Amino acid sequence: MDLTVTDVPQAGRYEARAGDRVLGLAAYQRQGDRVVFTHTEVDPDAEGDGVGSTLVRGALDDVRAHGLRAVPRCSFVRAWIDRHPDYADLVDTPA
Secondary structure (H helix, E strand, C coil): CCCEEEEEHHHCEEEEEECCEEEEEEEEEEECCEEEEEEEEECHHHCCCCHHHHHHHHHHHHHHHCCCEEEECCHHHHHHHHHCHHHHHHECCCC
C-alpha cells in the first residue's frame, strides 16, 4: 500500500492517505514549539497494514524537520515512540 502522510494544519491533524482516501489521522494541538498529539485513528479496514506506524513516523519526521517538539498524550503515539527510541529525543513535556 502506497501511503502519503500530510500535515493538515487547518484541521489540526496529520493524515495518512492512499490516493484520495484517508486511512488514518493523528490529531494534534500546537502549543508554541510543541505538537501535542491527542488522538490517533486508523480506518478499521486498514488495521494491521502498518498505517498507524507510517502515520506516526511521518508526523514525527515532520515535527523533527520543523525543529519542533512532540508531546505524546495519545497512547498510540507514546507506545510507538517507546518502540522506536531514535525518536525519544523529540519528546517534551507540556507547558
